[in-house]
Amino acid sequence: xxxxxxxxxxxxxxxxxxxxxxxxxxxxxxxxxxxxxxxxxxxxxxxxxxxxxxxxxxxxxxxxxxxxxxxxxxxxxxxxxxxxxxxxxxxxxxxxxxxxxxxxxxxxxxxxxxxxxxxxxxxxxxxxxxxxxxxxxxxxxxxxxxxxxxxxxxxxxxxxxxxxxxxxxxxxxxxxxxxxxxxxxxxxxxxxxxxxxxxxxxxxxxxx
Amino acid sequence: xxxxxxxxxxxxxxxxxxxxxxxxxxxxxxxxxxxxxxxxxxxxxxxxxxxxxxxxxxxxxxxxxxxxxxxxxxxxxxxxxxxxxxxxxxxxxxxxxxxxxxxxxxxxxxxxxxxxxxxxxxxxxxxxxxxxxxxxxxxxxxxxxxxxxxxxxxxxxxxxxxxxxxxxxxxxxxxxxxxxxxxxxxxxxxxxxxxxxxxxxxxxxxxx
Numbered sequence: 001x002x003x004x005x006x007x008x009x010x011x012x013x014x015x016x017x018x019x020x021x022x023x024x025x026x027x028x029x030x031x032x033x034x035x036x037x038x039x040x041x042x043x044x045x046x047x048x049x050x051x052x053x054x055x056x057x058x059x060x061x062x063x064x065x066x067x068x069x070x071x072x073x074x075x076x077x078x079x080x081x082x083x084x085x086x087x088x089x090x091x092x093x094x095x096x097x098x099x100x101x102x103x104x105x106x107x108x109x110x111x112x113x114x115x116x117x118x119x120x121x122x123x124x125x126x127x128x129x130x131x132x133x134x135x136x137x138x139x140x141x142x143x144x145x146x147x148x149x150x151x152x153x154x155x156x157x158x159x160x161x162x163x164x165x166x167x168x169x170x171x172x173x174x175x176x177x178x179x180x181x182x183x184x185x186x187x188x189x190x191x192x193x194x195x196x197x198x199x200x201x202x203x204x205x206x207x208x
Numbered sequence: 209x210x211x212x213x214x215x216x217x218x219x220x221x222x223x224x225x226x227x228x229x230x231x232x233x234x235x236x237x238x239x240x241x242x243x244x245x246x247x248x249x250x251x252x253x254x255x256x257x258x259x260x261x262x263x264x265x266x267x268x269x270x271x272x273x274x275x276x277x278x279x280x281x282x283x284x285x286x287x288x289x290x291x292x293x294x295x296x297x298x299x300x301x302x303x304x305x306x307x308x309x310x311x312x313x314x315x316x317x318x319x320x321x322x323x324x325x326x327x328x329x330x331x332x333x334x335x336x337x338x339x340x341x342x343x344x345x346x347x348x349x350x351x352x353x354x355x356x357x358x359x360x361x362x363x364x365x366x367x368x369x370x371x372x373x374x375x376x377x378x379x380x381x382x383x384x385x386x387x388x389x390x391x392x393x394x395x396x397x398x399x400x401x402x403x404x405x406x407x408x409x410x411x412x413x414x415x416x
Contacts, residue, residue, distance in 0.1 A: 033241035168372030
């Protein structure tokens, strides 16, 4: 029985997803430079031909992973400005932004994005764009939180601290150095924001 | 004229230093996995034989760089507990710990340490040990600062935030994403500590 066009479409989508999943595994375990297109195809259960049907180069699949990651973090930050109207909301949003609990293979791949950014202009450009968007969103949220009396600080500096903490927390998760197990994303967000809140609560206490 | 033993000793030291310097360059520009012993030797102006006189493997020189880095950061943190007796001292010490202004090639090599830690047990072990030492030192400094009325927070959580910020700041420096130019190590340290100080000053104001 001849396959329909729809079957073929669905199968191609499944093949592509399996190739991406295999690349995610291999890049975080062997490293991007070590992993080959052969290995990715084999791990996914396909031929090199299947790989080149979906991607032109090895870089291509790295850029696809980068796109998936930035989109995923965009989703976690989507409501942050609205959430920032109450202190717990801001903290929860930042904790979600830090967290890779439901996608534990990703922190290792972030190390690969960063290393490749040093020698691949396209990776560098896309990372820079993503961080700029997040910095703006987090700054806006801090700005809203500040006007709600939650924090007092330069909002873009506060956003930079959050971004640095995100990356550092990912490093800790990837390499498993002390703190990774001890400190959850929620703890980190709380430790960053709690003193800001204390300052604000006490400022209001003085004002009363 | 035959060379003396001392001449030979000095020359060996110089050769070793040049090989290490070439490795630092290559690991941060091409990445650890891409760089070869041949390239390191050639960049230093020596034969592969000279390399193997000083190091057994490529890993060996990575571990030497890791040792140099952890020792350098140990030095920047050496006086932190003493410095923590005044707020500016604590902030300055943490800013020094964050800063790679005088050694701009290092943040890129940190990315390589972290990536290798995922597949090299020795790198992972040594990184874990180094972070544990720094975490202890920074926690102690925060503890001293707290008893001096400077901050209020779980000291080990505060130390974890500092370590995460260090790594994230290094990422930003290495890949040049937004924030790297805008924010200096001193700004980052101030943004982390300022709200803590504000909280404490206001707490004392209430107590009076």
